[in-house]
Amino acid sequence: MKQIPYGRHSIEQSDIDSVLEVLNSDFLTQGPQVPAFEKAISEYVSCEYAIAVNSATSALHLACLSLGVGSGDIVWTSPISFVASANCAIYCGADVDFVDIDPLSYNMSVDRLSEKLEKAKKENKLPKVIIPVHLAGQSCDMKAIFELRKTFGFHIIEDASHAIGGDYLDQKVGSCQYSDITVFSFHPVKIITTGEGGMCTTNNLEIANSIYRLRSHGITRNPKEMTEAPDGSWYYQQIELGYNYRMNDIQAALGLSQLKRLDQIVQKRHKIKNNYNKILAGLPLILPLEMDYARSSLHLYLVQIKPKEMKAGRKEVFERLRQSGILVNVHYIPIYHQPYYQKKYNYRYSDFPEAEKYYSHVISLPIYPELTLEDQDRIKEAIVKPIGHQVIF
Numbered sequence: 304m305k306q307i308p309y310g311r312h313s314i315e316q317s318d319i320d321s322v323l324e325v326l327n328s329d330f331l332t333q334g335p336q337v338p339a340f341e342k343a344i345s346e347y348v349s350c351e352y353a354i355a356v357n358s359a360t361s362a363l364h365l366a367c368l369s370l371g372v373g374s375g376d377i378v379w380t381s382p383i384s385f386v387a388s389a390n391c392a393i394y395c396g397a398d399v400d401f402v403d404i405d406p407l408s409y410n411m412s413v414d415r416l417s418e419k420l421e422k423a424k425k426e427n428k429l430p431k432v433i434i435p436v437h438l439a440g441q442s443c444d445m446k447a448i449f450e451l452r453k454t455f456g457f458h459i460i461e462d463a464s465h466a467i468g469g470d471y472l473d474q475k476v477g478s479c480q481y482s483d484i485t486v487f488s489f490h491p492v493k494i495i496t497t498g499e500g501g502m503c504t505t506n507n508l509e510i511a512n513s514i515y516r517l518r519s520h521g522i523t524r525n526p527k528e529m530t531e532a533p534d535g536s537w538y539y540q541q542i543e544l545g546y547n548y549r550m551n552d553i554q555a556a557l558g559l560s561q562l563k564r565l566d567q568i569v570q571k572r573h574k575i576k577n578n579y580n581k582i583l584a585g586l587p588l589i590l591p592l593e594m595d596y597a598r599s600s601l602h603l604y605l606v607q608i609k610p611k612e613m614k615a616g617r618k619e620v621f622e623r624l625r626q627s628g629i630l631v632n633v634h635y636i637p638i639y640h641q642p643y644y645q646k647k648y649n650y651r652y653s654d655f656p657e658a659e660k661y662y663s664h665v666i667s668l669p670i671y672p673e674l675t676l677e678d679q680d681r682i683k684e685a686i687v688k689p690i691g692h693q694v695i696f
């Protein structure tokens with residue numbers, strides 16, 4: 304039985320050729336491919352600066368550092384995300400808190416955010432940074448979040464790990480019209496890949512320069528950033544504590560090649576979504592809702608089971624899909640459930656009722672460019688066909 308993963312990279316001969324070209328060239332890292340990839344991304348999303356790094360996790364870490372996040376600061380994000388969205392604040396010595404999700408978009412709720420900000424203001428505990436996560440590739444309502452920033456003065460990092468190729472209003476996600484920094488991931492399950500890799504985009508030169516330095520040990524070769532005139536043209540200075548978070552040229556060449564197909568890949572994902580919407584209509588499932596302000600890149604196709612209309616729960620549906628070789632997944636376990644966060648902060652689950660409800664019903668069905676109509680039929684069959692006496696509907 305052919306196994307169907309929930310997500311999979313799409314590699315073509317042109318990608319392989321691009322990588323081979325780098326392997327035969329003079330530079331495997333710190334050559335021309337990384338700046339070319341950065342330029343291509345900044346043009347694609349229409350932002351001033353794009354800085355490539357070795358993962359979105361690194362990108363989130365450097366994004367926080369470049370905004371001055373440190374000990375005593377508070378960062379808020381969505382509980383329905385990968386742990387990296389929260390860990391980045393802890394790396395900087397800051398504290399993390401979560402804002403419950405919106406039951407329709409599954410993204411951070413702007414209403415809950417607004418209430419939580421009012422309360423935090425009274426307690427003098429306002430967050431320094433808010434990290435909205437564009438779950439499944441559908442942008443948060445950034446304009447509404449940006450409006451709140453005028454009153455409460457926080458910075459905004461968009462975790463767009465799922466969302467390259469998506470749109471918000473009439474802009475590409477990553478334009479940073481309503482944020483300081485946007486972060487993309489190029490992990491192989493995401494929309495386009497560099498094997499491992501990430502990117503920060505920003506329109507702020509100071510932030511860009513800070514991220515450039517921090518991704519490479521905190522070293523600068525720009526005399527204007529030095530404490531004294533250079534000794535000679537070999538001179539560099541380490542002016543802060545940075546990391547080795549660089550992307551290499553092999554990865555960037557793959558990214559450049561993949562970026563050429565990005566729109567095509569997103570279109571293919573929309574076709575798959577449309578077919579799911581058609582074949583799953585009428586089943587006791589909540590299908591993903593498309594918000595009018597966003598066009599999703601469709602990293603994930605999230606369905607929620609309607610337990611009252613089913614003879615089985617999410618677990619049974621999940622297990623029968625897995626037993627049929629369909630490697631469905633759950634995105635995500637609320638971050639505050641994780642033992643690390645429980646031990647550190649002892650969050651109450653009841654503070655996040657919508658995240659709890661979502662988590663107990665959601666399944667990610669497979670979606671990736673090579674998924675066929677037959678695969679999708681097989682997925683539907685696995686959900687609806689009775690197993691022995693066990694029927695779900």
Ligand SMILES: *Cc1c(COP(=O)(O)O)cnc(C)c1O
Nearest residue numbers: 358359360385387464488489490
């Ligand atoms: C995948 C992912 C990350 C981390 O990406 P890496 O490139 O694997 O470090 C961060 N946030 C979200 C929402 C993700 O899905």
